[in-house]
Amino acid sequence: xxxxxxxxxxxxxxxxxxxxxxxxxxxxxxxxxxxxxxxxxxxxxxxxxxxxxxxxxxxxxxxxxxxxxxxxxxxxxxxxxxxxxxxxxxxxxxxxxxxxxxxxxxxxxxxxxxxxxxxxxxxxxxxxxxxxxxxxxxxxxxxxxxxxxxxxxxxxxxxxxxxxxxxxxxxxxxxxxxxxxxxxxxxxxxxxxxxxxxxxxxxxxxxxxxxxxxxxxxxxxxxxxxxxxxxxxxxxxxxxxxxxxxxxxxxxxxxxxxxxxxxxxxxxxxxxxxxxxxxxxxxxxxxxxxxxxxxxxxxxxxxxxxxxxxxxxxxxxxxxxxxxxxxxxxxxxxxxxxxxxxxxxxxxxxxxxxxxxxxxxxxxxxxxxxxxxxxxxxxxxxxxxxxxxxxxxxxxxxxxxxxxxxxxxxxxxxxxxxxxxxxx
Numbered sequence: 385x386x387x388x389x390x391x392x393x394x395x396x397x398x399x400x401x402x403x404x405x406x407x408x409x410x411x412x413x414x415x416x417x418x419x420x421x422x423x424x425x426x427x428x429x430x431x432x433x434x435x436x437x438x439x440x441x442x443x444x445x446x447x448x449x450x451x452x453x454x455x456x457x458x459x460x461x462x463x464x465x466x467x468x469x470x471x472x473x474x475x476x477x478x479x480x481x482x483x484x485x486x487x488x489x490x491x492x493x494x495x496x497x498x499x500x501x502x503x504x505x506x507x508x509x510x511x512x513x514x515x516x517x518x519x520x521x522x523x524x525x526x527x528x529x530x531x532x533x534x535x536x537x538x539x540x541x542x543x544x545x546x547x548x549x550x551x552x553x554x555x556x557x558x559x560x561x562x563x564x565x566x567x568x569x570x571x572x573x574x575x576x577x578x579x580x581x582x583x584x585x586x587x588x589x590x591x592x593x594x595x596x597x598x599x600x601x602x603x604x605x606x607x608x609x610x611x612x613x614x615x616x617x618x619x620x621x622x623x624x625x626x627x628x629x630x631x632x633x634x635x636x637x638x639x640x641x642x643x644x645x646x647x648x649x650x651x652x653x654x655x656x657x658x659x660x661x662x663x664x665x666x667x668x669x670x671x672x673x674x675x676x677x678x679x680x681x682x683x684x685x686x687x688x689x690x691x692x693x694x695x696x697x698x699x700x701x702x703x704x705x706x707x708x709x710x711x712x713x714x715x716x717x718x719x720x721x722x723x724x725x726x727x728x729x730x731x732x733x734x735x736x737x738x739x740x741x742x743x744x745x746x747x748x749x750x751x752x753x754x755x756x757x758x759x760x761x762x763x764x765x766x767x768x769x770x771x772x773x774x775x776x777x778x779x780x781x782x783x784x785x786x787x788x789x790x791x792x793x794x795x796x797x798x799x800x801x802x803x804x805x806x807x808x
Contacts, residue, residue: 402520402581403517403518403520403521404521404532406517406520406578406580406581407514407517407518407520407521407532407533408532408536409517409574409578410473410513410514410517410533410575410578411514411517411532411533411534411535411536411537412536412540412571412574413477413510413571413574413575413578414510414513414514414533414536414537414540414571415536415537415538415539415540415541415543416540416567416568416570416571416574417477417480417481417484417506417510417540417568417571418480418507418510418537418540418541418544419484419540419541419543419544419548419564419567419568420480420481420483420484420487420503420544420561420564420565420568421449421480421483421484421503421507421544422540422541422542422544422545422666423544423545423548423549423560423561423564423663424445424446424487424500425446425545425634425635425637425666426545426548426549426552426637426638426659426662426663426666427548427549427552427557427560427638427659428442428445428446429442429635429636429638429639429770430552430638430639430642430658430659431552431557434557435490435492435496436492436493437492437493437496439639439770440770440771441493441770442635442766442770443635443766443767443768443769443770443771444497444767444770445493445496445497445500446500446631446635446766446767446770447631447762447763447764447765447766447767448497448500448501448504448763449500449501449503449504449507449763450504450631450759450760450762450763451504451763452501452504452505453504453505453507453508453759453763454756454759454760454763456504456505456508457508457755457756457759459505459508460472460476460505460508460509460511460512463509464509464512464513464516468580469512469513469516469580470578470580472509472512472513473509473510473512473513473516473575473578474575474576475509476505476506476507476508476509476510476512476513477506477510477571477572477575478572479502479503479505479506479509480502480503480506480507480510480568480571481565481568481569481571481572482502483499483500483502483503483506484499484503484561484564484565484568485561485565486498486499486502487499487561488558488561488562488565514533514534514537516580517533518533520581534673535673535674538670538671538673538674539670539671539674541666541667541670542666542667542668542670542671543667544564545662545663545666545667545670546660546663546664546666546667547563547663548560548563548564548663549657549659549660549661549662549663549664550660550663551563552657552659552660553657553658553659553660554657607753610750610753610754610757612744612745612750613804614800614803614804615740615743615797615800615801615804616740616744616750617800618793618796618797618800619733619736619737619740619754619797619801620753620754620757621757621793621797622693622733622790622793622794622797623733623737623754623757623758623761624757624758624760624761625761625786625789625790625793625794626726626729626730626733626758626761626790627730627758627759627760627761627762627765628761628762628764628765628768628786628790629700629726629765629786629787629790630726630729630730630761630762630765631761631762631763631764631765631766631768631769632765632766632768632769632782632783632786633704633719633722633723633726633783634666634723634726634765635765635766635769635770636766636769636770636779637662637665637666637719637723638658638659638662639779640707640719640779640783641658641661641662641712641715641716641719642658643779644707644712644715644716645658645712661716665716665719665720665723666723668720669720669723669724669726669727670727672724672727673727676724676727676728680692680727680728680731680732684731684732684736688801689732689733689736690736690797690798690801690802691798692728692732693729693732693733693736693794693797693798694794694795694797694798696725696728696729696732696794697729697787697790697791697792697793697794697795698791699725700722700725700726700729700787700790700791701784701787701788701791703718703719703721703722703725704718704722704780704783704784704787705784705787706718707719707722707780707783708779708780708783708784709780737750737754740754768782768786769782
């Protein structure tokens with residue numbers, strides 16, 4: 385259980401301020417680490433031919449970190465639970481930065497694959513550290529602290545894709561990677577100097593017997609939690625397709641725009657290269673999440689998460705269909721709109737999962753199952769995109785097909801949620 389649930393007493397003002405500082409520090413460290421990962425989604429598809437990597441292999445690389453997390457999420461949870469937070473989090477920072485440095489070694493697919501897998505392991509630990517920081521606050525402040533944490537992480541992603549994209553267009557791939565690694569090194573002293581409270585630094589649940597040490601939630605238990613009722617089943621499937629479509633669109637934005645403008649990776653549009661244009665779009669989306677996130681969350685609370693998800697599914701189909709058929713400038717605006725809708729989908733599906741977890745027999749097991757299915761969708765998104773769209777001319781069909789499937793699943797979830805709410 386989270387450390388804070390053991391001593392969840394009213395938090396004094398000074399403790400609240402301390403928790404805010406801790407979350408801000410951890411969010412900054414994670415944001416510095418994630419810049420290299422975020423940059424890869426913009427420039428790796430463009431640089432791949434010069435690295436001797438084909439587009440289908442790009443899909444594997446961009447998916448590898450998520451596939452690893454299907455296992456490393458469980459490992460990280462056990463390590464943080466048994467050994468505390470400080471050193472596992474610090475090790476995660478080091479592994480994350482090392483994986484970014486390996487992107488600068490032009491040694492082909494295998495080195496990039498190892499780097500992406502290492503980042504997946506690092507992200508499992510970084511995410512655990514983020515949750516541990518939030519747990520140091522009171523129940524009344526956890527929503528705000530969570531928003532602060534992910535806002536700073538998104539800020540790191542925004543800086544990585546935009547500044548890195550500009551450097552890539554102006555100075556080349558090597559300069560972009562070197563700059564991201566150099567700035568990311570600031571995460572090392574940031575993480576090392578953190579003073580974690582005893583509530584999260586001390587082991588939360590050291591094993592008392594060999595049997596307990598080997599105890600884990602089984603895959604069968606995860607599946608049972610995810611599919612225990614029609615509402616849980618369709619919501620879980622909905623999360624899979626939300627994250628799958630997100631992976632498809634985010635990983636292919638640069639090559640899609642290059643094809644729509646009929647321009648190569650070195651061409652400049654509105655004074656920006658394709659990499660910088662893509663970086664600007666993704667950065668604007670992530671920055672917009674800071675403002676739109678609370679608004680979307682409030683709206684979904686007001687009209688219902690199921691109603692909001694069904695509506696967002698329709699809007700996503702419309703945005704991607706328009707991006708695939710309109711002139712280049714309008715298509716760019718529609719891709720940006722689709723990314724905003726994608727951010728809203730992430731927020732609302734997570735809010736719906738929180739409610740579904742509380743209606744489950746084992747809330748924590750449902751959350752674990754939901755996260756694993758979401759990571760599976762994220763992992764398969766880039767892989768499916770670059771496998772099905774080996775030619776960029778096929779991307780519009782992939783966009784529209786995936787968004788239509790998502791819309792149908794979300795509408796089925798809406799129907800089951802509505803039926804469950806009707807008194808029998």
